[in-house]
Amino acid sequence: MAATRRRVLAGGVALAVGSHGSVRSRTARExxxxxxxxxxxxxxxxxxxxxxRSVDEHWRGGDPTGVWDGLADRLDALDGLVCNLECAISxxxxxxxxxxxxxxxxxxxxxxxxxxxxxxxxxxxxNHLLDFGPAALADTRAxxxxxxxxxxxxxxxxxxxxxxxxFDVGDLTVGVCSLTDQSRSDxxxxxxxxxxxxxxxxxIPGTRERVDRALTRLHEAGTDLVVASLHWGPNWVVxxxxxxxxxxxxxxxxxxxxVHGHSAHVLQGVEVYRGRPVLYDCGDFVDDYVTKPELHNxxxxxxxxxxxxxxxxxxxxxxxxxxxxxxxxxxxDAPGSVEKEAAEAAPWVRRRLRALSEPFGTAVERDGDAxxxxxxxxGE
Numbered sequence: 001m002a003a004t005r006r007r008v009l010a011g012g013v014a015l016a017v018g019s020h021g022s023v024r025s026r027t028a029r030e031x032x033x034x035x036x037x038x039x040x041x042x043x044x045x046x047x048x049x050x051x052x053r054s055v056d057e058h059w060r061g062g063d064p065t066g067v068w069d070g071l072a073d074r075l076d077a078l079d080g081l082v083c084n085l086e087c088a089i090s091x092x093x094x095x096x097x098x099x100x101x102x103x104x105x106x107x108x109x110x111x112x113x114x115x116x117x118x119x120x121x122x123x124x125x126x127n128h129l130l131d132f133g134p135a136a137l138a139d140t141r142a143x144x145x146x147x148x149x150x151x152x153x154x155x156x157x158x159x160x161x162x163x164x165x166x167f168d169v170g171d172l173t174v175g176v177c178s179l180t181d182q183s184r185s186d187x188x189x190x191x192x193x194x195x196x197x198x199x200x201x202x203x204i205p206g207t208r209e210r211v212d213r214a215l216t217r218l219h220e221a222g223t224d225l226v227v228a229s230l231h232w233g234p235n236w237v238v239x240x241x242x243x244x245x246x247x248x249x250x251x252x253x254x255x256x257x258x259v260h261g262h263s264a265h266v267l268q269g270v271e272v273y274r275g276r277p278v279l280y281d282c283g284d285f286v287d288d289y290v291t292k293p294e295l296h297n298x299x300x301x302x303x304x305x306x307x308x309x310x311x312x313x314x315x316x317x318x319x320x321x322x323x324x325x326x327x328x329x330x331x332x333d334a335p336g337s338v339e340k341e342a343a344e345a346a347p348w349v350r351r352r353l354r355a356l357s358e359p360f361g362t363a364v365e366r367d368g369d370a371x372x373x374x375x376x377x378x379g380e
Contacts, residue, residue, distance in 0.1 A: 037171040037224070038310040044081040045303040047262040047282030049122075051110045052087035052103030054288040058325040060106045064113035067286060069326045070335050074302060074318060075117050080169035082176065083285065084231060084262040085114075085122040085129075085151075090139035093132030102131040107143045115147050120167050121176055123229040125153025125196045126263070127183035134193040153178030153229070154188065154195045161188035161196040164214045166221055172307070175223030177214040177256075180231035182263060200232050201243050202250040215255055229260040233281070236295060237264050238356060240280040245271070248278045257312070258305065265289060266297050267349065269356030270315065270364075275375055277315045279303060285320070286327040298322040299330065299345040301353070315373040319349035331369030 051059075051067070059067050068075060075081065087103035089110045095102050114122065122144055129137050137154055144151045152165040164177040181200045188194030198207050218226050228251045233244055240248075240261070248259045252273050259278040261268070268281035283300035291298055301317040319330035323338045330349065334342030346369045353371055354364040365372045 039171045039307060040309065041079045041170050041172055041307040042077060043169055043172075043174070043225075043305045043307075044075070044078040044118075045258070045260050045279060045282060045305065046081070046083045046285035047300065048086040048126075048265065048284040048287060049083045049114075049119075050086040050103055050128075050284070050287040050289070051089070051105035051113065052128075053101075055286065055325040056105045056110070059113070060109050062109070064109040065116040067113050067326055068117050070329045070333065071117075071302070071320070071327060074304075074329065078118060078304065080120045080167070080172075080174065081118045082121045082174075082227065082229065082260060083114075083119055083123070084126060084229065084260075084282075085124060085140070085144075086126055086287070087128055088130075088132050088136035088140045089143045090132060090136035092139055093134075093136030096130055096133055099131060101128070103128045104132050104136060107139070111143050111147050114144075114149060119149055120169065121150045121152075121165060121174070121229075123153050123176070123178040123231065123260075123262075124151050125161075125178040125180040125229065126231040127180065127186060127195075129154045129195060130186045130193070137193055150176070152176055152196070153180065153231075154193075156188075156193045157191050158188040158194075161194060162210060162214060164218050166218070166223055169225075172224045173222060174225045174227060175218035175221060176227045176229050176260075177211070177218065178229045178231075179211070180263075181233075182231055200230060200247050202247050211251070212254065219255060225258065226256050227258045227260055228256045229262075231263045232261060233263050235263070235265050236292065236297070238266055238268055238295070240268055244280065245278075248280070249273050252276050252278070266295050267300060267352055267356070269358075269360060270317075270353065270362055270373055271357070271360035272362050272373065272375060275312060277305065277312075277373065277375060279315075284322065286322055286325070288325055296345070296348060296352075299349055301349055312375045314375055316367065316370050317349070317353055317373075318370045319346040321345045329369075 150165040150167040155161040187197035271278040304316040330342040330345035
């Protein structure tokens with residue numbers, strides 16, 4: 001088998017692919033080292049990006065960049081951006097029966113909006129890509145492809161739905177495997193469209209086999225950074241379940257470098273396991289969902305993974321506020337329309353991330369309006 005160029009964050013040791021096609025687990029003492037090329041870079045991660053319903057009504061026919069109000073400098077500073085796309089992008093399709101919510105955005109503004117934000121990858125493994133049926137799903141994949149945005153997690157058949165994606169961030173090649181444990185009725189069949197649905201529990205043989213197959217493809221493709229983007233767990237829950245924690249650690253043991261979680265619509269804590277970050281839930285980045293004051297679900301963060309010299313160096317979290325179908329920065333440079341709310345949101349996000357990450361032993365440091373989580377130390 002041909003050698004790959006991937007050098008994982010594991011003491012500079014190549015992650016080998018086993019003779020039966022499964023990836024080899026990391027040893028217990030491996031610590032972060034080179035990702036491959038010796039580069040400085042910043043890759044952003046956000047949770048649900050829902051551009052349908054009243055967000056679509058608000059921005060259709062207007063300036064598509066307005067949805068990211070005030071965040072242009074932060075987004076421009078990133079070398080890449082990964083999100084969960086929680087809607088179809090299409091002007092076709094029929095509402096699928098039996099659903100409560102239907103999310104679809106007009107491609108004429110939604111695609112330019114994603115491009116303006118610098119989105120490099122959109123996860124489609126969630127419970128809303130089929131709200132308007134297979135035609136809208138096919139359109140979503142096509143619109144993203146034409147815009148040069150990589151996507152994974154849903155497709156015209158099971159093999160395509162589970163096919164991981166790769167894209168370049170400067171000199172880094174990033175690979176993403178997208179999975180969901182939400183809405184089994186949306187599961188892709190052997191020859192029918194749907195999502196990459198799996199019970200996300202590594203004790204289930206079928207889950208282990210499917211994940212190993214995807215990770216093997218990424219390692220053989222020579223990816224420098226491997227991401228697992230997971231739409232998992234129930235809504236409005238602020239702490240991950242034990243099965244989620246176990247699955248996340250298993251993924252890192254199998255060669256994943258970043259676990260990118262979403263689905264709960266609220267921030268959850270961050271764990272650093274063997275020097276790799278587990279973002280259990282990034283919350284929502286933009287939406288029109290109901291406001292739950294006790295959960296502050298409209299207060300979230302833009303996560304920023306910093307590389308120095310090709311090493312995972314730190315994770316930053318910049319607080320943001322969703323207001324009037326728009327995402328705004330929280331803190332001192334928030335616009336006047338949300339100044340009071342933003343002033344309250346920034347310290348709350350910092351406190352929430354610190355409190356929810358503390359049980360994992362994660363160090364959370366203040367960095368202006370944001371927080372910083374160091375990744376240089378090898379965690380167990």
